[in-house]
Amino acid sequence: MSRAGEHTRSILGDWKGSLVCDDYAGYQALWAQGVIEVGCMAHARRYFMELVTADKSTIADTAVELIGQLYGIEREVKNLAPEHRLEERWRRALPIMQTLHAWLIAQRVKLTDGGAIAKAIDCSLKRWTALIRYLDDPALPIDNNYDEHQIRPWALGRANWQxxxxxxxxxxxxxxxxxxxxxxxxxxxxxxxxxxxxxxxxxxxxxxxxxxxxxxxxxxxxxx
Known part of the structure; x- marks a missing residue:
């Protein structure tokens, strides 16, 4: 009927678990009900990628490169046993995440509020705790792209079907x-x-x- 958060809560009901998602406001009430917020790295990357594509931003390019390294690790460990995948995430991905976090903070203090790159950095810093949660659970993916692809036909047609x-x-x-x-x-x-x-x-x-x-x-x- 609408994008109101009440519909999300109605669909999920009493479900408890880890929800890999973007920063859609309709999810916010779920965190107080015991649902665990897991950030989608693809959505975080998208803000920086748009700046690289549109403005050739060298600052955003650094973020895209670091996030790309995280995806490279995921491609290599996806078929490992859960305990080995977790070990590799801690050993290889965690240091990159720490580097990315420090870089985001260092860049943000140089920027004025309201700019596109500042907004992209703010989005990642705001959700940092959620973005790093996948590192601690081998069952969690780095993003929700699989689900995004499943609903893409309906998202593309939504304007025609509304x-x-x-x-x-x-x-x-x-x-x-x-x-x-x-x-x-x-x-x-x-x-x-x-x-x-x-x-x-x-x-x-x-x-x-x-x-x-x-x-x-x-x-x-x-x-x-």
């Missing part, structure tokens, strides 16, 4: 799109899944309707 007529009308395509994307995530051909489900629905027993959900769905047996 006028659905009313809330009830809007919920129908949301339900269909959720089924399609869930089928993909479970390794199915989404067209084959949806076609089969719609074909079977009229005669399928209501008590067994959950069998048609994407994570349980199996194609109907082929008639001989």
């Amino acid at each position: 006028f659905a007529g009313n809330l009830v009308a809007g919920r129908r395509p949301v339900a269909i799109k959720s089924l399609i994307q869930s089928a993909r995530l479970n390794g199915h051909d989404s067209y084959a899944d949806l076609k089969d489900v719609l074909t079977r629905l009229p005669t399928h027993k209501a008590r067994d309707i959950d069998q048609l959900l994407p994570h349980l769905w199996q194609p109907a047996p082929t008639a001989r």
